[in-house]
Amino acid sequence: MSGGTATPEPGDGASIPRPSVPAGxxxxxxxxxxxxxxxxxxxxxxxxxxxxxxxxxxxxxxxxxxxxxxxxxxxxxxxxxxxxxxxxxxxxxxxxxxxxxxxxxxxxxxxxxxxxxxxxxxxxxxxxxxxxxxxxxxxxxxxxxxxxxxxxxxxxxxxxxxxxxxxxxxxxxxxxxxxxxxxxxxxxxxxxxxxxxxxxxxxxxxxxxxxxxxxxxxxxxxxxxxxxxxxEPPRPRVTLRGVLGGVPAAIGAGLRLGGQDAVIRRLLLTASTTGAALAAVELLTPRRAAALMGTAESGALLFAGLACAGFVCSALGSQLGPLAARLTRSSGRAVLTGRGVLVLGLALLGLTTGSTSTLATAAAATGFGLVYLGLGVAAPNANDLLHRRVDASGRATALSVQSLALQLVAAAAGLTVGILPLGPLPWLLVAAIVLGGALLWVRRTDGGPQEPAPARPVPAGSTPER
The missing domain is CATH 1.20.1250.20 (MFS general substrate transporter like domains)
Structure with a gap:
């Protein structure tokens, strides 16, 4: 695990002054x-x-x-x-x-x-x-x-x-x-x-x-x-010109993360499929709730209740994340487990579309909860892997790259889902995308505690691919 305090080496974004002492x-x-x-x-x-x-x-x-x-x-x-x-x-x-x-x-x-x-x-x-x-x-x-x-x-x-x-x-x-x-x-x-x-x-x-x-x-x-x-400890004094001049180097280092490290590349692809899943849930669920309840106002109330329940499931999943890693003996396999639960939830939402029976409604509600439960299980394990691949000098940049991947794909998926006909197709298409991202973690090393970590602290943007 790279958690050192070394400053970046030449050529990897060192034009921005970096702190040499960890925070707090x-x-x-x-x-x-x-x-x-x-x-x-x-x-x-x-x-x-x-x-x-x-x-x-x-x-x-x-x-x-x-x-x-x-x-x-x-x-x-x-x-x-x-x-x-x-x-x-x-x-x-x-x-x-x-x-x-x-x-x-x-x-x-x-x-x-x-x-x-x-x-x-x-x-x-x-x-x-x-x-x-x-x-x-x-x-x-x-x-x-x-x-x-x-x-x-x-x-x-x-x-x-x-x-x-x-x-x-x-x-x-x-x-x-x-x-x-x-x-x-x-x-x-x-x-x-x-x-x-x-x-x-x-x-x-x-x-x-x-x-x-x-x-x-x-x-x-x-x-x-x-x-x-x-x-936080005192940081080197920097001028506005120095900060602005160093930002392009930081951006370049962030963009190089996925190209230079296989684990980080899988994490970024996983984050992008999360964006697709969230876009489908946030765009399609309110409309489905309104159709089920008959009016927009009642649908909004139902969606608020579903959203609250979803966040509770996400919190539960986050709490179960460390247990999943211990049971599977790997952070990567815990990510795979969480993504599998997410795919199951999306599939249930897709297969129950168009039906208003009690059984279909219960299955759809279960699928909604499984979506957030799976996201909760996978998230802390994915971030644990990310933090083992970068050091303090580029940690926030790496998290921003991850968030960028999620948001860009979420925007594209939202536009795509919006033009597709209503029914199972949008849900099942997104489920297939998430499944493809989950399969990246099958039989892959993740650098977790049970597997060899990089031999030295590796600054962001210069982690060698394994």
Whole structure:
């Protein structure tokens, strides 16, 4: 496992100043784990709150479906465009600074969603949220891994902490979905409370916008916690010119990761198939729920319940991830197990499409849960493998490359699924794609604890293929 603190060698992106000391040397692994879990929960709670009401809020503001689709496209494209540059930025100026910046951007975005109804304001908010998503895709996890390595060495267990962080993220999304869907409903129960709120603010605040504004307040708490609870050692002083000049080298190193290391290449391909699965679930499930319930409003309520249950299954899967690795004696085989569960879930969703019988509905709900359970089992094991292949100088960049692969394929899969006829075909096509990615892990070495790891710490972008 490469967990050293060596700076990059010439020719592998060394033009960006890199820290020579891992983050948080004074924290023990248990404390670092608790703080990583808290950061994961606080970051994803406001996002969960926006899931149930986001589309309804924009609709109430007078936006059509085409405009809303455009808003989400702005978010996805911004996140994809910013992934590698912001990953390299975290490796240069520090995890804490980048995480706090992500929180401030999200705070601004949620404020715009809650108060503004103009198209330009919502577009700006989605762009800021996409940038925050890119900024947040690696720093917290990279800080946790650096801290554990600094205290316990490069052979320390990472799966448990990564699994707990994934569970915290899923729990935050589940709780946030319930809060986001329940608050407007509760405001509507009181005699005239919703109308009073709208009148008192001149229409700026409506019941559907309350979750977004509450999310902005949570983001402030997130920023304060990050700044106070994630210590990092002093980093080399860098100028703006030095940072900007080094970003292209960091991007190049990130893009070379998959080409130079077979394990990382499989991880990136696995992440891309995850993007296809999530795109199908997020695009097709709400429409299916509305068709089952008969109205869009009832379908939205059903989807909120399904999403919450899915996040709970994902949290359970994350907790089972280390056990799966122990039982299969390999992180790679645990990834294969999780992907197999995911394929089974997608197949159930596809085979039950078009039927409204009780048995088919129960099978579809089971398939939905299996999708998220499989994702939860595979994620901590996949990231454990990734962290064994890169060192602290490029860890956040590697996580950004992984996230980039997921988002790009998710965008392409979403467009493809959207033009296919409704029925089993989209589901089964995505299931076949995920199955192809899962087969990459059959009879493959993964560099896990039971198999030889690289002989020396390997900076990101220069890991030899095995």
């Amino acid at each position: 040397r004074g924290l023990d692994p248990l404390t670092a784990r608790r703080r990583f879990i808290t950061v994961s929960f606080l970051f994803w709670l406001p996002i969960g709150m926006s899931i149930a009401t986001g589309v309804l809020l924009f609709t109430d503001r007078g936006m059509g479906l085409a405009a809303i689709a455009g808003f989400f496209a702005v978010h996805s494209l911004t996140a994809a465009a910013m992934e590698l540059p912001t990953g390299g930025l975290s490796d240069v100026i520090g995890r804490r600074t980048v995480l706090a910046t992500a929180g401030l951007l999200n705070c601004t975005a949620f404020t715009l969603f809650g108060l503004a109804g103009a198209t330009w304001a919502i577009t700006l908010g989605m762009a800021l949220m996409g940038c925050a998503r890119a900024l947040s895709s690696g720093p917290a996890e990279a800080w946790y891994v650096d801290t554990v390595h600094a205290h316990a060495g490069p052979d320390a267990d990472l799966r448990t902490g990564l699994a707990r962080g994934g569970s915290a993220m899923s729990a935050a999304l589940a709780l946030g979905t319930l809060l986001g869907g329940g608050l407007p409903w509760l405001l509507g129960l009181g005699p005239g409370v919703g109308e009073w709120l709208t009148d008192a603010t001149g229409g700026l605040v409506i019941p559907l916008s309350v979750p977004a504004l509450l999310g902005a307040l949570v983001e402030i708490v997130f920023v304060l916690y990050v700044l106070s609870a994630l210590p």
